[in-house]
Amino acid sequence: MSISAKRFASLILLFALSNIEVHAANGSEKETKTQESIKLNAKQHQLMLVGGGLKTCSSLSQKNCLTARFDEQDKQQNLYQFSPNRLTALYAAPPFLQQSENYRQDFSRVIQHIYSRQQDKLLTRTQLRDAFDRTQFQHINGAIFYDEIPAILFDAMLDYLEVAQTDSHGQRKKERVDLANNSNQSALSIYQHFVAMAQSRSPSATHGKAKIAVITASSRDPFESADFYTSVFTQAGADVLWLPLDQSYQQARALEALGLPGCKQLSTVRAHNGSYNREAIYPERTQQQQHFCQHPELMLEQLSQVQGVFFNGGDQSRTLAALTLPNGADSPELTVIKQRLAANLMVVGGTSAGTAVQSGSVFSGRPVPMISSGTSETAFKRGAFAAAPPPESCASHSPCINGLMGGDLTYRALGGTGLFQLGILDTHFSERDREARLTLLAAQTSSRFGFGVDETTALLVGWQNNDLAMQVIGQGGVFIVDLAHSIYKLQGSKRQVVGMSHYLTHGDKVGYNDKTQSLDFTLAQPQPFEANEDGVWRNTVRQACGATEPLRWQQGDIAIVLMPSEDTHFNHAQQQSNLTCSYHSLPFGMEN
Structure with a gap:
């Protein structure tokens, strides 16, 4: 795609600095625009890429419901208990034993003080926090102590103190979704459209239900959200199964391949990954994982029969670990997914x-990276790092591990699954002002495209040969950074990027033509x-939609x-x- 040389030169001059190396990439011809219907075609797309924030009515998230329609048979909150058996197990766990002796003593004193006051009461998460706050x-100071508990120990504490909940029939209480009572219609439509996409691949596409597998590997505790997603897609009209495919499963299988008893050690492997005592809370699901681990052909058989696979939110590094072997190669499960996806x-x-x-x-001859963490402002200050993300507990203003800071932009240079190859994918996008971090990562890694998907929004992707057809649905939009004609300047810690931006909202389409290497917009x-008022870039443009004069603002230390x-x-x-504002071919520049 090309832009007016005069206009592009004017924008470059706004950011020109002396003695700074300039990189300019070659671009393609100007994109063309055609007027088409925005009617959705479920058969046309193979990927649904959601930006997160799918507000869903459930017994654990009743704020997303039109009315409250849950009872004591449904799991409405996690419950915790300070009891001798639970505390003994916690004190024997590695996250506790790995702390210094002085800290272990202080932690034990705080816990015992709380136990002396609470005895065996059942506490909600809020009440648990209050119990610490009242400890002096x-x-x-109990409140400060709670906030500073090391992350690995905090997770272990929650897991060991959690209480298994049963209904009046003695069955494990489950989180229940109520889609018919959902207050956010865009989230509901996205769920339903994914089921329609899967349904269009069903052998009995007219009458039978689509079979969808949900994989919750992104979570520290993959069992926790299994009830939610099975309930969501069941109510959206699918035949749903949960697959116990996560990084612990993959690591246990790797041990088995070495002749070691990995499947029998799944509890230990899960603990190594920060998930503890799950057998006590989800006995049937942990048993299911062990059974699949001992019979891995069952996992492949299920993946060979479903018409859709849906991955949850959380940590993409965990999901990738669930889909790859220790050497980074595709797992047998990912291989099956890719084969069936390619065969439509x-x-x-x-x-x-x-x-x-x-x-x-x-x-275009360049590896497409996978973003893993970071903020826009820190990205422009310090650049991007091809490293594992720092722990969530790491403060943004102090060093963590390997010289990283809490807000550092990190990425995996070899990318993720590779199901989407056109560019970098980012999420929770406008709401968290991530335009600068996506742009900086694309510029630093010489990636032409970056796609930022807003919350409660989906980018639908389909392909034929090497051409892609994409469409946006939902309440937000999809931001596209295109660095075909770009400038990236770096001098010390000062960075500048000049490029092209596009922003598409519900019903908008964009196609990528591989032959001309151009984007075509409708x-x-x-x-x-x-959407809410979060998102400075999105709202600045929306309020000045159709502007012909430059738009300028400051985002922290970044001038845009x-x-x-x-x-x-x-x-x-x-x-x-009060309407959305779509646009394409809008030049931008940013510097710190």
């Missing part, structure tokens, strides 16, 4: 981490703006300017600020 003696027998969806993990493989009619050109196209309605 000598040099210990299956669709794949994911939300948040389940989306970010899908970028990878190679595009913008739909503006929709009522449903958008310069509409004669090639910029906005899709907006005059004097209607």
